[in-house]
Amino acid sequence: MESAEQFEKSSAEPDANCSPIEFEQQLRLVCAQVITDKARLRVYESDGLSVKRTLPRYVALPGTVTEVQAIVGLCFQYQVPLVARGAGTGLSGGAMPHAKGVLLSLARFNRILKVDQDNLLAHVEPGVTNLAISDAVKSLGLYYAPDPSSQIACTIGGNVAENSGGVHCLKYGLTVHNVRKLKIVSPEGELYEVGSEAYDSAGFDLLALLHGSEGMLGIVVEVVVQLLPQPKDIVVVLAGFDSVTVAGNTVGDIINAGLLPAGLEMMDKLAIGAAEAFVHAGYPVEAEALLIIELDGNQMEIDAQLEKLRAVLNEAGANPVRIARDEADRQQIWLGRKSAFPAVGRLAPDYFCMDGTIPRRELAEVLSQIALLADKYQLQVANVFHAGDGNLHPLILFDANNLSALHKAEQFGAEILTLCIAKGGTITGEHGVGVEKIDQMCLQFNEAELKLFHGIKAVFDTRGFLNPGKAIPTLNRCAEFGAMHIHAGNDKFSHLERF
Amino acid sequence: MTGLTVALTNIIEQIKQAQQPVNIKGGGSKQFLGNDLGHLQPLAVQALNGVVRYEPTELVLQVQAGTPVQDVIELLDTEGQMLAFEPPVFDGQATIGGMVAAGISGSRRPYSGAVRDYILGVDIVTGLGEHLSFGGQVIKNVAGYDVSRLLAGSMGCLGVITEVSFKVLPKPEFEQTQAIELDRSVALQQMFSLARSSTVTACAFYNNQLYIRFSGMLSSVQAEAAEFGGETVGAGFWHSIDNLTLFKAAKNLWRISVAPNSPHFVDEAVLIDWGGAQRWLLDPGFDPREKLTQNGHAVLVWGSQTEDKFQPIEGVPLTLHKGLKKQFDPDALLNPNKMYQAF
Ligand SMILES: Cc1cc2nc3c(=O)[nH]c(=O)nc-3n(C[C@H](O)[C@H](O)[C@H](O)COP(=O)(O)OP(=O)(O)OC[C@H]3O[C@@H](n4cnc5c(N)ncnc54)[C@H](O)[C@@H]3O)c2cc1C
Numbered sequence: 001m002e003s004a005e006q007f008e009k010s011s012a013e014p015d016a017n018c019s020p021i022e023f024e025q026q027l028r029l030v031c032a033q034v035i036t037d038k039a040r041l042r043v044y045e046s047d048g049l050s051v052k053r054t055l056p057r058y059v060a061l062p063g064t065v066t067e068v069q070a071i072v073g074l075c076f077q078y079q080v081p082l083v084a085r086g087a088g089t090g091l092s093g094g095a096m097p098h099a100k101g102v103l104l105s106l107a108r109f110n111r112i113l114k115v116d117q118d119n120l121l122a123h124v125e126p127g128v129t130n131l132a133i134s135d136a137v138k139s140l141g142l143y144y145a146p147d148p149s150s151q152i153a154c155t156i157g158g159n160v161a162e163n164s165g166g167v168h169c170l171k172y173g174l175t176v177h178n179v180r181k182l183k184i185v186s187p188e189g190e191l192y193e194v195g196s197e198a199y200d201s202a203g204f205d206l207l208a209l210l211h212g213s214e215g216m217l218g219i220v221v222e223v224v225v226q227l228l229p230q231p232k233d234i235v236v237v238l239a240g241f242d243s244v245t246v247a248g249n250t251v252g253d254i255i256n257a258g259l260l261p262a263g264l265e266m267m268d269k270l271a272i273g274a275a276e277a278f279v280h281a282g283y284p285v286e287a288e289a290l291l292i293i294e295l296d297g298n299q300m301e302i303d304a305q306l307e308k309l310r311a312v313l314n315e316a317g318a319n320p321v322r323i324a325r326d327e328a329d330r331q332q333i334w335l336g337r338k339s340a341f342p343a344v345g346r347l348a349p350d351y352f353c354m355d356g357t358i359p360r361r362e363l364a365e366v367l368s369q370i371a372l373l374a375d376k377y378q379l380q381v382a383n384v385f386h387a388g389d390g391n392l393h394p395l396i397l398f399d400a401n402n403l404s405a406l407h408k409a410e411q412f413g414a415e416i417l418t419l420c421i422a423k424g425g426t427i428t429g430e431h432g433v434g435v436e437k438i439d440q441m442c443l444q445f446n447e448a449e450l451k452l453f454h455g456i457k458a459v460f461d462t463r464g465f466l467n468p469g470k471a472i473p474t475l476n477r478c479a480e481f482g483a484m485h486i487h488a489g490n491d492k493f494s495h496l497e498r499f
Numbered sequence: 500m501t502g503l504t505v506a507l508t509n510i511i512e513q514i515k516q517a518q519q520p521v522n523i524k525g526g527g528s529k530q531f532l533g534n535d536l537g538h539l540q541p542l543a544v545q546a547l548n549g550v551v552r553y554e555p556t557e558l559v560l561q562v563q564a565g566t567p568v569q570d571v572i573e574l575l576d577t578e579g580q581m582l583a584f585e586p587p588v589f590d591g592q593a594t595i596g597g598m599v600a601a602g603i604s605g606s607r608r609p610y611s612g613a614v615r616d617y618i619l620g621v622d623i624v625t626g627l628g629e630h631l632s633f634g635g636q637v638i639k640n641v642a643g644y645d646v647s648r649l650l651a652g653s654m655g656c657l658g659v660i661t662e663v664s665f666k667v668l669p670k671p672e673f674e675q676t677q678a679i680e681l682d683r684s685v686a687l688q689q690m691f692s693l694a695r696s697s698t699v700t701a702c703a704f705y706n707n708q709l710y711i712r713f714s715g716m717l718s719s720v721q722a723e724a725a726e727f728g729g730e731t732v733g734a735g736f737w738h739s740i741d742n743l744t745l746f747k748a749a750k751n752l753w754r755i756s757v758a759p760n761s762p763h764f765v766d767e768a769v770l771i772d773w774g775g776a777q778r779w780l781l782d783p784g785f786d787p788r789e790k791l792t793q794n795g796h797a798v799l800v801w802g803s804q805t806e807d808k809f810q811p812i813e814g815v816p817l818t819l820h821k822g823l824k825k826q827f828d829p830d831a832l833l834n835p836n837k838m839y840q841a842f
Contacts, residue, residue: 118691118760141695163641174639176648177616192815197758199608199776200652202796202810203820203838205615208648212641229695252556258579258669297697300719304672357637360557389638390557429639437642444642448629452826456644459822472643 018078020057020100026078027102030070033061044103047088047095048150051350051400052435056083056097063108065183065191065221072219073189075102081468084215086127086158089150091353092434094162094214094470101465104219106157112136113222119197120227121180126157126220130164133225142227145172148430149338157220163212165430167263167337168294170388172228174430176211183222184210187461197224209456214432215467217460231262231296235306236330239318240287244268247289248363250316251387254293257308263294264388265337268367271344271382271395272336278343281336284320291318291387292337294330337384341395344382348397350406352413356420357391357429369419370394377412379405391429392420418443433471441471442478446485450475503547504622504630504661510542511628511659511832520832523655525565525594528587529601531801533654533808533837544596547661552636555580559619559636561664564596571595575667583611583668587742596660602652605741606701606712609694609759609773615651617666623650623658626828636664649823655834656842657827671714674700675721676736678708679729683765690774691759698723701737703772705745710736740772743800749781751802757795764790807839817841 018026028034035041036058046053062068075082081101088095097103109125115137116122122133122144130151133144147166148154154164160182165174172178181195195207210217241247247266254261267275269288276283283290295305306323313321324330336343345351358366367383374381380397394416398409417427417440427433427440441450453472457464473481514521522536524543547565554560555578562571568582569591575581585605586598599621604613620634634640634647650657681689686709693699693711698720701712711727712734713720724731739745746752746769757763759775764787768778780787787797788810796810812820824831824842836842 119758120694121758163645165639169639173612173616176645177612186815190815194816196796197794198756198761198796199773200602200613200756200796202798203812203816204653204657204823205602205649205651206816206819208615208645208651211648212645217644229697231697255556255558255669258672260669297715298719298723300722301697301716304716304718357639359554359559359636361554386639391637391639424635425637426635426640426642428642429637430641432641433643441642446631449631449633449643452625452631452646453643455826456646456823459819459826 023074023078023080024058026074027058027060027071030074031060031062031067033063035059035061044085044088044097044105047085047090047093049091049093049096049434049436051406052093052096054097054099056103057100059103059105061105061108065185068104068185068219068221069189069191071102071104072185072187075465076187076189076463079463079465081465083467084157084161084219086155086161087129087153089154090158090162090434091355091431092428092436094432094434094467095158096435098468106155109157109221115140121197121224122227123222123224124156126160126223127155130154130156130159137227141230143230144225145178145228146175149341156223156225160211160220160223161213161215162430162432165386165389165391167265167334167386169386170264171260171262176208178226179207179211179223180226181224182207182210182220184218185221186218187463187466191221195224212432214434214471216457216471217466232298233302234262234294234296234330235302236324236333237293237295237306237309237313238283238320238322238324238333239291239293239313240284240320241289241291241316241318242287244289244367245364246316247291248360248387250291250312250318251360253312253316254309257312259295259305259308261293261388262296263292264386265292266290266385266387267337267340268383270380271340271384274343274347274382275336275340278346279335279339281332282322283336292333340384344384344395344397347382348380348399350398350400352396352398352409353431354392354394354396354413354416355428355431356417356425357389358420358423358425360387360390362423362425366392366419366423370416373412373415377408379409379412381412386429389429390425414440435470438471438473438477439481441473442481443485447475447478450478504624507544507547507659507661508624508628508630511624511626514832515626515628515830518830518832520835523600523659523834525597526567526589526592528589528592529597532601534840536834536837542659544659544661545594547596550574551662558638558667559664560667561620561636561662562595563662564594564599564660566595567591568593568595568598576670579670580667581670582617582665584608584614584617585737585741586614589742595663599651599660599663600653600655606703606737606772609702609776610700611668613651615648618647618651618663619666620664621647621650621660622662623660625658626830626832630661631658634664638666654837656824656837657833659833671700673717673720674712674714674734675724676701676710676712676732676734677724677727677729678710678732679727680707681709683707687760687765687771687775694759694774696723701772702774703740703770705770712737740770745770746779746781749802751782752800753780753783753787753797754800755780755787755791755795755797757791761795763795809838812839
């Protein structure tokens with residue numbers, strides 16, 4: 001491995017070695033659609049994490065893979081930072097532009113190239129939206145399983161780069177479990193493939209490594225996704241609880257009963273109220289918490305599972321329990337959950353969506369700590385929770401025009417993440433590190449682990465110009481941040497409180 | 500870090516000082532895979548044995564790498580849970596570390612996913628003697644590059660695996676396998692339509708019979724099996740594929756992994772499983788890798804071969820493989836050239 005100094009140098013931001021004007025001329029030669037005027041650049045200044053903004057110097061909107069290769073090759077040659085962008089719905093600043101760099105929009109790559117019914121695969125371009133894939137294969141009785149709440153807008157390229165999840169990942173997995181093959185443009189501008197139409201490939205699992213790599217290792221220009229048959233039957237159950245702890249424990253009981261629901265979501269009182277006011281999903285606003293449980297399969301499977309589920313809910317004292325079998329009713333229940341972010345967003349000018357994941361047994365403890373922190377910072381927080389897989393989304397409400405509130409909200413968020421690590425969890429379950437959680441990476445990983453990450457980056461991107469400064473902090477940054485790596489779990493001193 | 504992992508990092512440190520490459524050995528059940536490293540000093544990791552934490556309600560199991568796969572399966576069984584990728588146990592010898600390093604999944608793979616799909620976290624000792632931890636014990640985790648999944652199928656070339664966390668699944672209430680006599684091409688077509696059933700969890704063609712396993716709630720499995728017809732056979736059929744005992748007469752056993760509808764070796768394959776996507780050639784008398792173009796790969800599972808046994812890789816991916824090896828194991832001390840002579 002490289003020495004520490006070399007490593008700091010190689011991961012530092014690259015220096016462009018030609019003037020901006022020269023570079024723009026070259027860029028326009030290889031790409032027909034280039035934007036440099038300020039007003040139009042504004043559109044691209046941030047992703048879904050709108051408090052982090054930067055105007056890019058250039059936006060390039062290629063329409064062919066050859067154009068992408070030429071643009072990437074040019075940035076490689078002149079060491080100009082390059083940031084890929086899908087729909088810009090990311091919540092961690094992954095697609096935030098670089099002030100001296102090119103923002104590469106993949107938006108024009110929006111075609112579904114092939115649907116292969118024998119092999120249950122769809123070959124799509126990276127700018128195709130998540131939902132467009134399922135829509136395109138609906139008439140064939142198929143769908144694409146991972147369904148982030150942003151699925152109308154977010155792109156499959158962005159999903160791969162973030163390894164996005166959705167409300168069905170407990171049973172059907174994340175993006176990485178549902179993608180078979182990628183075409184990638186390397187930092188040198190070379191096109192290559194990883195994965196295959198077979199279930200596995202020779203060599204290391206580069207396909208897995210590229211998932212969740214936040215545009216730091218290569219540009220995704222084609223994705224082959226696995227399609228699933230639509231379930232024959234679906235039932236959605238909404239259950240209210242008068243305590244968050246009981247709701248949390250019921251999730252464990254459901255799993256213990258041998259059930260593997262397709263979706264298993266939880267919302268707390270503030271989130272329930274906000275969603276109900278926004279979309280009128282018929283949620284029990286007086287409940288402290290609710291669970292949404294989706295079962296799928298053939299009709300007999302569902303009948304048998306529903307019986308077990310009813311028994312568990314009864315035992316737990318859930319009330320009310322609403323069982324939705326027809327499509328409209330089911331959609332209504334899901335609508336409340338899927339609009340939870342914008343619904344909570346109406347309660348304050350701004351909100352941060354945190355994304356920590358914890359072992360579910362820690363849920364009650366973590367929620368009560370979050371409530372204490374809310375008191376400490378005098379900010380409201382609503383909790384939406386992918387309960388089946390332990391992924392919390394505390395939504396911190398604040399007003400970004402008030403600088404001290406923004407600062408407080410950021411600190412609040414940071415404390416929640418620290419709490420998640422200390423409880424044996426992680427700082428991000430599905431939204432990625434980007435710029436938002438980069439300091440907390442210093443808590444989750446030790447120096448040697450971070451060094452290896454930089455080593456991996458250098459193997460793919462020898463010049464360090466793809467999405468520089470994101471996702472993996474430099475060791476200097478961690479030293480400045482000044483916090484110590486927290487080793488959660490089973491080490492000798494795990495019984496000691498760390499904060 | 501446990502005392503044993505400290506000991507292991509010390510051993511790697513010594514190996515590094517002496518520049519003496521090793522052949523990492525769990526239960527030794529899969530030594531036939533890849534290039535022969537019999538000339539190297541073995542590094543035994545079987546002592547790293549035991550379950551660190553098992554939380555049935557969280558669907559999470561954390562276990563040391565030397566633990567026998569069979570023990571893990573039995574433990575999960577007591578809670579009505581399973582490793583959904585149905586790994587081979589090879590006479591009880593296979594260990595968790597070897598299972599991850601070899602990345603071999605069984606009959607359920609097309610329907611439930613592979614070893615890599617269930618990995619949540621992995622601890623390793625690299626060729627630099629550093630003990631590192633990636634991923635964790637939670638089902639969703641996207642912090643940092645996904646090194647844990649990269650280690651699945653890495654054949655010990657990137658690090659000595661010391662501990663692994665998995666997602667486990669509830670076992671289906673009931674399973675039943677049906678066999679029916681069919682023409683090869685008809686059977687393949689059937690496999691495609693069966694891939695759309697939510698209760699099918701295994702599908703193979705062997706000796707003119709199509710074998711289908713249904714899993715789920717008792718009532719629905721019985722109904723689906725009855726509708727399919729044929730005769731009911733035991734689960735042993737799948738075990739004999741997963742543990743390769745069905746093929747033990749072969750001197751040269753080739754595993755071909757292709758898209759389910761691939762035309763490659765449809766007629767030559769002695770057994771086709773994974774709904775069409777995995778094909779087994781027994782002593783074919785030729786090297787199938789040369790006939791495979793894109794979208795698939797062949798591996799000589801066992802047999803005589805002077806060169807590499809895996810499908811060759813080239814171009815950018817080969818450069819990346821060599822680069823990754825350098826980062827994890829710069830002095831090429833851990834299973835050097837196990838996969839390919841190139842690294
Ligand atoms: C209301 C709302 C709800 C959300 N709900 C969920 C949810 O339920 N689950 C979830 O996981 N996420 C969710 N998200 C987050 C976000 O939608 C996902 O991260 C999504 O995958 C981002 O896709 P995008 O196309 O917008 O990518 P962008 O935001 O444009 O980019 C994201 C990252 O991917 C990189 N990138 C984009 N395209 C490519 C490419 N072709 N090649 C290489 N790198 C690329 C970018 O550089 C950046 O680092 C939500 C966001 C919002 C606003």
